[in-house]
Amino acid sequence: xxxxxxxxxxxxxxxxxxxxxxxxxxxxxxxxxxxxxxxxxxxxxxxxxxxxxxxxxxxxxxxxxxxxxxxxxxxxxxxxxxxxxxxxxxxxxxxxxxxxxxxxxxxxxxxxxxxxxxxxxxxxxxxxxxxxxxxxxxxxxxxxxxxxxxxxxxxxxxxxxxxxxxxxxxxxxxxxxxxxxxxxxxxxxxxxxxxxxxxxxxxxxxxxxxxxxxxxxxxxxxxxxxxxxxxxxxxxxxxxxxxxxxxxxxxxxxxxxxxxxxxxxxxxxxxxxxxxxxxxxxxxxxxxxxxxxxxxxxxxxxxxxxxxxxxxxxxxxxxxxxxxxxxxxxxxxxxxxxxxxxxxxxxxxxxxxxxxxxxxxxxxxxxxxxxxxxxxxxxxxxxxxxxxxxxxxxxxxxxxxxxxxxxxxxxxxxxxxxxxxxxxxxxxxxxxxxxxxxxxxxxxxxxxxxxxxxxxxxxxxxxxxxx
Amino acid sequence: xxxxxxxxxxxxxxxxxxxxxxxxxxxxxxxxxxxxxxxxxxxxxxxxxxxxxxxxxxxxxxxxxxxxxxxxxxxxxxxxxxxxxxxxxxxxxxxxxxxxxxxxxxxxxxxxxxxxxxxxxxxxxxxxxxxxxxxxxxxxxxxxxxxxxxxxxxxxxxxxxxxxxxxxxxxxxxxxxxxxxxxxxxxxxxxxxxxxxxxxxxxxxxxxxxxxxxxxxxxxxxxxxxxxxxxxxxxxxxxxxxxxxxxxxxxxxxxxxxxxxxxxxxxxxxxxxxxxxxxxxxxxxxxxxxxxxxxxxxxxxxxxxxxxxxxxxxxxxxxxxxxxxxxxxxxxx
Numbered sequence: 001x002x003x004x005x006x007x008x009x010x011x012x013x014x015x016x017x018x019x020x021x022x023x024x025x026x027x028x029x030x031x032x033x034x035x036x037x038x039x040x041x042x043x044x045x046x047x048x049x050x051x052x053x054x055x056x057x058x059x060x061x062x063x064x065x066x067x068x069x070x071x072x073x074x075x076x077x078x079x080x081x082x083x084x085x086x087x088x089x090x091x092x093x094x095x096x097x098x099x100x101x102x103x104x105x106x107x108x109x110x111x112x113x114x115x116x117x118x119x120x121x122x123x124x125x126x127x128x129x130x131x132x133x134x135x136x137x138x139x140x141x142x143x144x145x146x147x148x149x150x151x152x153x154x155x156x157x158x159x160x161x162x163x164x165x166x167x168x169x170x171x172x173x174x175x176x177x178x179x180x181x182x183x184x185x186x187x188x189x190x191x192x193x194x195x196x197x198x199x200x201x202x203x204x205x206x207x208x209x210x211x212x213x214x215x216x217x218x219x220x221x222x223x224x225x226x227x228x229x230x231x232x233x234x235x236x237x238x239x240x241x242x243x244x245x246x247x248x249x250x251x252x253x254x255x256x257x258x259x260x261x262x263x264x265x266x267x268x269x270x271x272x273x274x275x276x277x278x279x280x281x282x283x284x285x286x287x288x289x290x291x292x293x294x295x296x297x298x299x300x301x302x303x304x305x306x307x308x309x310x311x312x313x314x315x316x317x318x319x320x321x322x323x324x325x326x327x328x329x330x331x332x333x334x335x336x337x338x339x340x341x342x343x344x345x346x347x348x349x350x351x352x353x354x355x356x357x358x359x360x361x362x363x364x365x366x367x368x369x370x371x372x373x374x375x376x377x378x379x380x381x382x383x384x385x386x387x388x389x390x391x392x393x394x395x396x397x398x399x400x401x402x403x404x405x406x407x408x409x410x411x412x413x414x415x416x417x418x419x420x421x422x423x424x425x426x427x428x429x430x431x432x433x434x435x436x437x438x439x440x441x442x443x444x445x446x447x448x449x450x451x452x453x454x455x456x457x458x459x460x461x462x463x464x465x466x467x
Numbered sequence: 468x469x470x471x472x473x474x475x476x477x478x479x480x481x482x483x484x485x486x487x488x489x490x491x492x493x494x495x496x497x498x499x500x501x502x503x504x505x506x507x508x509x510x511x512x513x514x515x516x517x518x519x520x521x522x523x524x525x526x527x528x529x530x531x532x533x534x535x536x537x538x539x540x541x542x543x544x545x546x547x548x549x550x551x552x553x554x555x556x557x558x559x560x561x562x563x564x565x566x567x568x569x570x571x572x573x574x575x576x577x578x579x580x581x582x583x584x585x586x587x588x589x590x591x592x593x594x595x596x597x598x599x600x601x602x603x604x605x606x607x608x609x610x611x612x613x614x615x616x617x618x619x620x621x622x623x624x625x626x627x628x629x630x631x632x633x634x635x636x637x638x639x640x641x642x643x644x645x646x647x648x649x650x651x652x653x654x655x656x657x658x659x660x661x662x663x664x665x666x667x668x669x670x671x672x673x674x675x676x677x678x679x680x681x682x683x684x685x686x687x688x689x690x691x692x693x694x695x696x697x698x699x700x701x702x703x704x705x706x707x708x709x710x711x712x713x714x715x716x717x718x719x720x721x722x723x724x725x726x727x728x729x730x731x732x733x734x735x736x737x738x739x740x741x742x743x744x745x746x747x748x749x750x751x752x753x754x755x756x757x758x759x760x761x762x763x764x765x766x767x768x769x770x771x772x773x774x775x776x777x778x779x780x781x782x783x784x785x786x787x788x789x790x791x792x793x794x795x796x797x798x799x800x
Contacts, residue, residue, distance in 0.1 A: 078553055
């Protein structure tokens with residue numbers, strides 16, 4: 001089952017496929033964990049039942065998303081070894097400990113407190129329960145920090161020497177973790193996760209407002225989501241711009257590919273759309289605005305930004321994919337910004353809960369965060385090619401001594417299993433959020449109830465729906 | 468002075484052992500699933516492990532991620548050598564993991580996720596045993612890369628170790644259910660524990676007898692200082708655990724059979740450790756050869772020494788919160 005392809009290409013497709021599926025879940029669960037923590041804190045503070053109902057409503061979704069994130073993440077931690085053994089041997093001494101810290105500081109924290117956070121409120125009391133919810137939220141953010149540090153190091157490596165075996169040897173852990181692109185990538189990624197969640201929650205709120213705009217829970221979640229959209233999208237646009245400046249400084253080839261620039265010209269146009277053709281070294285059908293590229297990329301109308309032809313052909317990333325995925329991401333960002341402004345206007349006019357067109361637009365924007373996150377991910381990862389460790393370790397030198405048949409067969413297995421399992425998961429999530437957020441049911445009667453030794457008195461108090 | 472790489476070999480071994488005994492019992496519950504057809508019993512079974520399985524599986528991530536960090540060469544050679552069993556293990560763990568949530572989200576498809584839970588657990592357990600057997604029989608390494616074929620792992624010995632792990636996990640699962648449940652479910656689990664216990668002891672014996680024939684070095688390692696002391700103690704300790712298991716099951720104890728089964732696993736694991744030492748990949752890579760540079764070992768060790776005890780404390784707390792029998796009267800409708 002090699003499909004006439006090389007093991008390298010199949011392994012890259014397999015990594016892209018499994019990481020794309022995996023990335024969707026944390027992008028949602030990072031934001032959702034923080035959202036749950038905020039809801040629970042608001043419930044404890046204001047004792048408004050709407051917050052408790054929303055907490056119970058979204059925790060069910062969180063449980064499904066988190067479970068899928070865990071199982072798809074384990075695949076990633078083993079795939080480095082099965083398919084990318086030479087990369088693991090060489091870069092393991094640097095990125096291995098970063099992932100080790102991710103497990104020790106984040107994964108155990110999330111796993112240890114998840115059961116209590118989801119199902120232990122009555123068992124441990126409000127205070128400890130709040131602590132557990134906060135620990136799960138903190139765990140997701142700590143996890144993001146370490147894995148982004150590892151990923152950023154592959155983009156902008158620093159703080160290392162090499163030894164005779166060709167391994168990267170850490171010399172300065174501070175420089176490794178706080179490598180040049182890390183702060184920008186971390187902020188950009190975490191904000192993206194928050195926005196993804198905001199628009200997903202906003203879409204669910206909008207859906208229920210369209211059915212019954214008096215539903216208090218739907219109003220609260222829609223309002224909270226739209227505040228996030230209005231406030232965080234502008235911050236994200238600034239963060240993205242800063243990340244771009246950083247990329248231009250450290251990975252100029254990637255910027256050239258994103259912009260579809262093959263030639264270096266005295267001033268830099270902005271190509272809005274076009275079809276980059278690496279073979280002909282030209283972007284076809286380019287619709288461009290003179291000098292604007294310089295303003296966007298370097299904040300200077302007279303700036304000249306290097307084109308791909310300034311780099312040796314064997315050090316250039318392919319341009320087509322980053323060019324288009326970047327435009328999809330930015331386009332969705334603009335739509336998010338407009339949605340946020342629209343919601344502010346509606347709030348000002350006091351039509352936030354009654355404007356059917358705003359609700360329809362918010363529903364349409366529900367998946368926007370997921371698409372934008374994936375598009376951004378492809379932009380930065382494809383833009384790193386043809387290297388795994390930028391400028392130092394080639395993708396073709398990273399592969400395991402591996403048989404194309406084995407990679408092809410496992411790729412097919414992953415595709416089939418992921419579509420069945422995660423397809424079912426997405427279906428269950430959609431079915432869960434299509435139910436009206438009334439929250440009258442006792443804590444998750446139809447759920448994997450967490451068992452415990454509890455006294456009969458408590459049992460009676462908790463009723464048959466103890467969870 | 469104690470070398471960093473040996474401290475890490477001990478810590479990785481601890482992570483793997485923690486994984487084996489912890490995920491062992493919840494995979495064991497999955498292995499026993501087909502023998503319990505009653506829907507209510509199945510709910511109680513999954514709920515007995517639902518609060519803890521995720522934390523248990525995290526030790527597998529620590530074993531994998533940790534191996535990449537501190538023994539990158541072992542990670543980069545063992546994983547390609549075990550390509551097929553590991554991919555199957557991952558796919559098995561996917562089905563097992565999502566089934567916890569999915570089987571409660573659907574009525575029509577619940578049997579599908581129940582089978583996914585059982586077959587996923589069995590596949591993951593069997594392939595873990597196969598991987599162990601393949602490692603014991605040795606893998607070919609040349610020029611810092613795996614140099615063998617894609618089916619080298621498949622031998623009668625590795626199939627035997629695969630079966631041994633499935634039966635052993637079933638024992639852990641059955642004694643766990645004996646601890647966490649009551650009534651007819653507990654009685655049935657206790658009967659299954661007796662069968663699985665006899666099977667486990669027989670298979671431990673078979674693997675122990677077969678191992679020296681793979682490579683005589685395994686034989687000599689058991690009879691040289693200081694492991695000879697252990698060799699003298701281990702049959703006795705095994706006998707004590709076996710008696711504890713049998714006695715606990717026949718006299719209706721709740722905790723004793725589970726602890727005895729854990730003891731069997733710990734002893735087998737220490738035995739494997741003696742067989743391996745000082746190699747991390749038997750016959751091919753020593754602990755020192757495979758170790759990452761000291762800068763990597765030291766950096767992660769600081770964190771591990773501080774964090775692992777904390778992890779054990781709050782993991783223990785989570786177990787304590789959900790202690791006692793699973794309430795069998797909880798409402799599922």
